[in-house]
Amino acid sequence: MPASDYDAIIVGAGPVGGYLGRVLTEEGLHVLMLEEHREIGKPFQCAGLVTPSAMNRVDLHNTILSDVWGARIHSPRGRPVEIGQPSIIRTHVVCRKLFDEGCVRQAIAAGATLWLESTLTDAVVDEGGVTVTVNREGQIHKLRTKLLCGADGVHSWTRRHFRFGRPKEFMIGFQAEVTGYEGVPGRLEMFSGEEVAPGLFAWAIPNGETHRIGVWAHPERLGGRSCEMLYDALLTHPLWRDRFANIHETARFCGPLACGLLKRIYKERVVLFGDAAGLCKPTTGGGIGPGFEQVHNLAPRLVKAVLSDNLSESNLKRICKPMEKVRKDQERARILRDLFVSSCDDDELESTFEIFARENVVALINEVGDIEKPVPLGIRLLKDIPEFRRMAVRATWALLTG
Numbered sequence: 001m002p003a004s005d006y007d008a009i010i011v012g013a014g015p016v017g018g019y020l021g022r023v024l025t026e027e028g029l030h031v032l033m034l035e036e037h038r039e040i041g042k043p044f045q046c047a048g049l050v051t052p053s054a055m056n057r058v059d060l061h062n063t064i065l066s067d068v069w070g071a072r073i074h075s076p077r078g079r080p081v082e083i084g085q086p087s088i089i090r091t092h093v094v095c096r097k098l099f100d101e102g103c104v105r106q107a108i109a110a111g112a113t114l115w116l117e118s119t120l121t122d123a124v125v126d127e128g129g130v131t132v133t134v135n136r137e138g139q140i141h142k143l144r145t146k147l148l149c150g151a152d153g154v155h156s157w158t159r160r161h162f163r164f165g166r167p168k169e170f171m172i173g174f175q176a177e178v179t180g181y182e183g184v185p186g187r188l189e190m191f192s193g194e195e196v197a198p199g200l201f202a203w204a205i206p207n208g209e210t211h212r213i214g215v216w217a218h219p220e221r222l223g224g225r226s227c228e229m230l231y232d233a234l235l236t237h238p239l240w241r242d243r244f245a246n247i248h249e250t251a252r253f254c255g256p257l258a259c260g261l262l263k264r265i266y267k268e269r270v271v272l273f274g275d276a277a278g279l280c281k282p283t284t285g286g287g288i289g290p291g292f293e294q295v296h297n298l299a300p301r302l303v304k305a306v307l308s309d310n311l312s313e314s315n316l317k318r319i320c321k322p323m324e325k326v327r328k329d330q331e332r333a334r335i336l337r338d339l340f341v342s343s344c345d346d347d348e349l350e351s352t353f354e355i356f357a358r359e360n361v362v363a364l365i366n367e368v369g370d371i372e373k374p375v376p377l378g379i380r381l382l383k384d385i386p387e388f389r390r391m392a393v394r395a396t397w398a399l400l401t402g
């Protein structure tokens with residue numbers, strides 16, 4: 001059996017692949033990152049929200065375009081609810097190209113190798129390692145690695161090749177970058193309702209000199225419409241069209257989001273990371289923070305397993321055990337999201353907003369609300385707000401049977 005060329009080959013040099021490359025290399029592994037595009041961070045489909053804890057993992061504060069401290073959330077009939085305080089930064093908005101490049105540069109600085117314009121065409125696992133076939137700028141290379149990491153995004157070749165199954169939900173997102181939107185600095189806006197964002201929400205995010213206006217939706221809730229049509233509906237909606245009257249688009253993006261961590265993200269010598277594993281949050285669609293968290297939680301034991309060449313399925317199962325809690329938390333968040341938003345019609349949403357607009361509820365949201373951990377807030381709302389207690393029965397049932 002030929003010796004391994006690498007300890008780990010990472011398919012995909014996005015933010016998660018880059019961060020993984022850095023951590024594995026810093027822990028002493030010989031790492032190769034494969035990226036199918038000729039440039040890092042292009043094309044990107046992202047609103048660019050990166051939470052402070054995710055940002056601290058990579059310390060790429062130079063890529064921040066704007067800080068967000070709060071949100072104004074609009075009910076379907078235009079009732080606004082304002083949350084947040086300017087003194088507390090809830091999330092950052094980054095330039096995704098610079099951010100992705102920064103993550104990958106850190107891996108290279110640590111000693112990892114990057115191959116651009118390189119696509120996997122085959123991968124075969126045997127007892128001694130994985131043989132991968134790579135098409136690099138038209139030339140075919142056969143490489144050996146002990147561990148293959150799929151960080152190749154929502155359409156993951158690795159996930160499909162090794163038949164890992166599908167993430168629970170695939171959402172669709174559409175977004176335009178615009179000038180001429182007059183928002184309050186540091187405050188994002190969210191719009192709800194069947195016409196503009198069935199089951200989820202649309203957004204306007206301050207982005208330095210521009211704004212990102214977008215919408216995401218579950219395909220089943222689109223009723224034959226595209227996300228682009230929802231975006232047009234938002235821009236021409238009688239309640240909100242005035243605020244979009246002077247915008248000028250500079251770019252458009254569209255892409256899927258995989259929300260629902262796979263039951264199993266490992267097979268002998270193969271592990272999935274980030275979007276490839278279905279890690280996007282079902283409440284916000286954010287995938288960068290959860291991907292970094294996964295790397296942080298799994299890498300130390302994964303490195304030991306590579307160094308001792310113990311990459312059997314059963315050992316990887318033990319190493320990936322912390323992800324079971326992540327999957328359960330995602331499920332709880334999804335159930336609460338469905339109860340409060342996704343399974344509601346506009347009348348029900350309107351009643352919910354009426355309650356959200358109360359001073360004591362806003363205070364509770366400001367105190368407990370955390371973009372990274374929405375479950376504690378959902379549970380406090382069910383417990384503390386009498387009108388929501390009727391939902392608690394449904395929530396408990398869904399949690400028990402889910």
Ligand SMILES: Cc1cc2nc3c(=O)[nH]c(=O)nc-3n(C[C@H](O)[C@H](O)[C@H](O)COP(=O)(O)OP(=O)(O)OC[C@H]3O[C@@H](n4cnc5c(N)ncnc54)[C@H](O)[C@@H]3O)c2cc1C
Nearest residue numbers: 012014015016036046047048049153173274275286287288
């Ligand atoms: C409209 C929209 C808005 C979003 N907004 C946010 C947000 O505000 N905040 C947030 O955290 N997340 C957001 N997301 C999700 C976020 O973009 C992803 O969660 C994040 O990019 C995941 O990082 P990743 O490294 O796992 O995958 P990716 O960023 O997709 O990187 C995967 C990399 O692998 C490469 N690749 C793919 N296949 C192969 C192959 N076969 N061989 C070699 N290379 C390959 C790709 O070119 C890419 O560079 C949004 C998504 C959408 C669609």
